[in-house]
Amino acid sequence: MSQLRRDPVTGRWIIVNISDPKKPGDFDLEPQVKKLSSCPFCSGNEGETPPEIDAVRAADTRPDTPGWSVRVIPNKFPALTTEGNLDKRGIGLYDMSNGVGQHEVIVETPEHNRDMADLTREELNNVILKYRSRSLELEKDERFRYVLIFKNHGASAGASLEHSHSQLVALPIVPKRVKEELKGASNYFEYRERCVFCDMIAQELEDGRRVVSENEEFVAFCPFVPRFAFETWILPKAHEQNFKSIDDKKAGSMAAILKDTLMRIKKVLRDPPYNFIIHTAPLRDGGSDDYHWHLELMPKLANVAGFEWGSGFYINPTSPEFAAKCLREED
Amino acid sequence: MSQLRRDPVTGRWIIVNISDPKKPGDFDLEPQVKKLSSCPFCSGNEGETPPEIDAVRAADTRPDTPGWSVRVIPNKFPALTTEGNLDKRGIGLYDMSNGVGQHEVIVETPEHNRDMADLTREELNNVILKYRSRSLELEKDERFRYVLIFKNHGASAGASLEHSHSQLVALPIVPKRVKEELKGASNYFEYRERCVFCDMIAQELEDGRRVVSENEEFVAFCPFVPRFAFETWILPKAHEQNFKSIDDKKAGSMAAILKDTLMRIKKVLRDPPYNFIIHTAPLRDGGSDDYHWHLELMPKLANVAGFEWGSGFYINPTSPEFAAKCLREED
Numbered sequence: 030m031s032q033l034r035r036d037p038v039t040g041r042w043i044i045v046n047i048s049d050p051k052k053p054g055d056f057d058l059e060p061q062v063k064k065l066s067s068c069p070f071c072s073g074n075e076g077e078t079p080p081e082i083d084a085v086r087a088a089d090t091r092p093d094t095p096g097w098s099v100r101v102i103p104n105k106f107p108a109l110t111t112e113g114n115l116d117k118r119g120i121g122l123y124d125m126s127n128g129v130g131q132h133e134v135i136v137e138t139p140e141h142n143r144d145m146a147d148l149t150r151e152e153l154n155n156v157i158l159k160y161r162s163r164s165l166e167l168e169k170d171e172r173f174r175y176v177l178i179f180k181n182h183g184a185s186a187g188a189s190l191e192h193s194h195s196q197l198v199a200l201p202i203v204p205k206r207v208k209e210e211l212k213g214a215s216n217y218f219e220y221r222e223r224c225v226f227c228d229m230i231a232q233e234l235e236d237g238r239r240v241v242s243e244n245e246e247f248v249a250f251c252p253f254v255p256r257f258a259f260e261t262w263i264l265p266k267a268h269e270q271n272f273k274s275i276d277d278k279k280a281g282s283m284a285a286i287l288k289d290t291l292m293r294i295k296k297v298l299r300d301p302p303y304n305f306i307i308h309t310a311p312l313r314d315g316g317s318d319d320y321h322w323h324l325e326l327m328p329k330l331a332n333v334a335g336f337e338w339g340s341g342f343y344i345n346p347t348s349p350e351f352a353a354k355c356l357r358e359e360d
Numbered sequence: 361m362s363q364l365r366r367d368p369v370t371g372r373w374i375i376v377n378i379s380d381p382k383k384p385g386d387f388d389l390e391p392q393v394k395k396l397s398s399c400p401f402c403s404g405n406e407g408e409t410p411p412e413i414d415a416v417r418a419a420d421t422r423p424d425t426p427g428w429s430v431r432v433i434p435n436k437f438p439a440l441t442t443e444g445n446l447d448k449r450g451i452g453l454y455d456m457s458n459g460v461g462q463h464e465v466i467v468e469t470p471e472h473n474r475d476m477a478d479l480t481r482e483e484l485n486n487v488i489l490k491y492r493s494r495s496l497e498l499e500k501d502e503r504f505r506y507v508l509i510f511k512n513h514g515a516s517a518g519a520s521l522e523h524s525h526s527q528l529v530a531l532p533i534v535p536k537r538v539k540e541e542l543k544g545a546s547n548y549f550e551y552r553e554r555c556v557f558c559d560m561i562a563q564e565l566e567d568g569r570r571v572v573s574e575n576e577e578f579v580a581f582c583p584f585v586p587r588f589a590f591e592t593w594i595l596p597k598a599h600e601q602n603f604k605s606i607d608d609k610k611a612g613s614m615a616a617i618l619k620d621t622l623m624r625i626k627k628v629l630r631d632p633p634y635n636f637i638i639h640t641a642p643l644r645d646g647g648s649d650d651y652h653w654h655l656e657l658m659p660k661l662a663n664v665a666g667f668e669w670g671s672g673f674y675i676n677p678t679s680p681e682f683a684a685k686c687l688r689e690e691d
Binding site for chain 1 (some may be wrong): 366368369370371372373374375376377378381382383384387389434441452453454489508510511512515516517518519527529531533535536537538539540545548552556560561562567577578583584586587589590596621628629630631635636637638639655658660661662663664665666667669670671672673674675676677678679680682683686
């Protein structure tokens, strides 16, 4: 069972396992992607996962059998549990609540040996459409305030299974990092009556040095202030607050630029571990004009150390101008 | 050459290498502590480092020769450079300045095969006194606003050299994470007219479940909201804003509890990689009553993944109550 706890100084939240703690001997100091004799995400092994929530599958096939191309399942080891209520409470200084939420896995392909960069544009499009439909579905649960979609690729980026998959966590709290972006964007809007991300896109396209690629509806660039070497962001060019509102045409464009970006990263950096996350506005947030959804892709090329943990300040050994040049030239 | 850059949305700062970028082929995807034929931090190899800034050494020995027990040197590959002025400026949306700062290494022992947990209390005391004297010295430079002291132990915690050492970075900016703590502590003080850390210490000592150890002047506990499994904080029991004000007696007490904590972590978790950082008030900050310096120690037992990067929310598999119990029982 997990508990949500809030730091009384910084307001940071954690999800902590209180009933079945991981013990000193359980930690693997040299993390590896698990090599299982049978992969629960492969076609034919549907019985090894919890029952599927949703799938893109052939019309004549039944749930939890082969015939799917994208499959959404509950995480077998969820960080948060679906049942129950938050039951917010305090002990002295401290605030906590029950670990209520939903943790899902989106298996991106039935084939074990293809990673996200290998998927066709159509296959990736189907994955993105599932991100959207799950976001819309989970918004109906009044307990949830945020849906975070993310992907871990490679053991040192936190992937525990090799078979290509993304994850989705529905949270009863708007995460701190999103709140910071919302606040910063709102401050900028108040001052200038413009969206800071729209201004950023305009400046990046005008400047050009940090742009990796663009298509009609999206742009990929290395941000001016990247925490990590070769960090790359993908943004819709037109102002759009919520990822969940993406239309079918834009989803196709997003699939195209995401595939292109992943292939460039894979080629230039020799298939590095990476994480990506989608930052979007909180659930049921009315039409405020000051936020702009986007995807942040962070290759895992070095270990974060004491300086970063202590300061929130990042040391990046590769300028985004140089990183974008490397990624751009890889055609 | 490095540049400081500020993210226009979140206010996050980075230090980015703009003149000599690390190239795609330069990244080691499986980081290891460098195995050098000759260790620049060993006694006898003083000529392999930049000239020493300070040292604890026998009276009859000269700088940059053997005879020292703690040695402070400039970092050979500094994240920030000592020369020049900040020259704050903007390009469109973006803010930047020159990468001015100071980056020092504190070599904790002349012997290669002893790590910090192996040092005697007296040796550790000397290290802490050097943290103090360097903090006091760097405060004189009007360009600097913060001194961050930290340690990386083990390759996956970011240590590039095996020989036991700490680092110190003088920054022209108060780091975001410290600002968050200052702000949170200040809000609490405004509401209650008490220091949030003092209240936390009182509650932890009263409760006892998360306490690892204590002595007359310090307490070590696993915080109620730990980001990482077995995260442990050390705080002076009496209210004290600045680490630099630590007196000789307290430095001795700190050496004792730090050694005790490091030994427990080493034994229980089988010498894990770890980081620690000292959070103290900014330089030249007048006697505000609402901040309380402390040391945060974070074992590196797992990789931070997309969820954490995207949310600032941490998933911790081990409750601090259980972690403290394991550490406490290891006597």
